[in-house]
Amino acid sequence: MGDTIFGKIIRREIPADIVYEDEEVLAFKDIAPQAPIHILIIPKKEIPTANDIQEEDAPLIGKLFIVAKKLAKEFGVDESGYRLVINCNKDAGQAVYHLHLHLLGGRKFTWPPG
Amino acid sequence: MGDTIFGKIIRREIPADIVYEDEEVLAFKDIAPQAPIHILIIPKKEIPTANDIQEEDAPLIGKLFIVAKKLAKEFGVDESGYRLVINCNKDAGQAVYHLHLHLLGGRKFTWPPG
Numbered sequence: 001m002g003d004t005i006f007g008k009i010i011r012r013e014i015p016a017d018i019v020y021e022d023e024e025v026l027a028f029k030d031i032a033p034q035a036p037i038h039i040l041i042i043p044k045k046e047i048p049t050a051n052d053i054q055e056e057d058a059p060l061i062g063k064l065f066i067v068a069k070k071l072a073k074e075f076g077v078d079e080s081g082y083r084l085v086i087n088c089n090k091d092a093g094q095a096v097y098h099l100h101l102h103l104l105g106g107r108k109f110t111w112p113p114g
Numbered sequence: 115m116g117d118t119i120f121g122k123i124i125r126r127e128i129p130a131d132i133v134y135e136d137e138e139v140l141a142f143k144d145i146a147p148q149a150p151i152h153i154l155i156i157p158k159k160e161i162p163t164a165n166d167i168q169e170e171d172a173p174l175i176g177k178l179f180i181v182a183k184k185l186a187k188e189f190g191v192d193e194s195g196y197r198l199v200i201n202c203n204k205d206a207g208q209a210v211y212h213l214h215l216h217l218l219g220g221r222k223f224t225w226p227p228g
Contacts (some may be wrong), residue, residue, distance in 0.1 A: 034226035051183050052191050053176075061179050062172030065200075069165050072202070080163050080203030085227045086179075088186070091195030092223050102227070109206050109228040112148035113199045113218070 006098040010044055019074075021073050024060060027103075036106030037075045037082070041067050047099040050088040064101045077105030085113065120212040124158055133188075139181050141217075146165055149221030151189045151196070155181050161213040164202040178215045191219030199227065 009016045019039060030038040034085030041064050047053060053061055065084070067070075072078040072079055087094040102113035123130045124140055133153060134141035144152040155178050156177075161167060167175055179198070186192040196219030201208040 017181065017219035037175060050120065050196075050198060051186070053179050053183055055180060058176030058180055059173045060176065062177075065164060065167050065175050066169060066172055069167055072165070077205070079222060080151070081201070081203030081204065081208065082164075083206040084164060084200040084202070086198040087195070087223070088183075089193065089195030091191070091221065093198040093225050094195065100142075104227070107205065109201070111207050111228055112221040113197060113216070113227040114225055 149218040
């Protein structure tokens, strides 16, 4: 498993406020929240960027969204609304090279998305 | 199939600048682009919002990202970077109630994402 900060969180080498875990997926609160609800949902499989998603990863990537919608409901933002974001590479500001889905909710979001 | 504008695009009742199509997925340029590259990638299956994604839809949702990464490469933003966004409900500004993935690239994106 890659030596990113998220790999360390998966291996419990550094702490995180974990809100969901199963065999394939981990979710925890972003340490620099950009909204009242800001959760990162990651595959345990090391996929550095969206460019690295392979055909066989499709069910796993879809599962990130199953987890996202469940967390949105659990945290009470499913009806009010939420924004889901994946950043790929430098122009988008990808900060950690372990694929992660941002779930942001609890406030209104403007357009464009950054 | 639902009577959204995207349903009409799928059925070719209204025009769109289509850049990808297969049995399950359609992709076309956003008519109000927020970046030099701004493509919408949608499942042909009518899924109104992210809240409506079912367990059995996981492979289909993942496939949207397989298509996204291919289009990012085709349009020359895979290395520079791109942002992928799904808006759910009012706070996020969801404008059409047929699930759609925004692929935005060709410029730098700020944080937070709206």
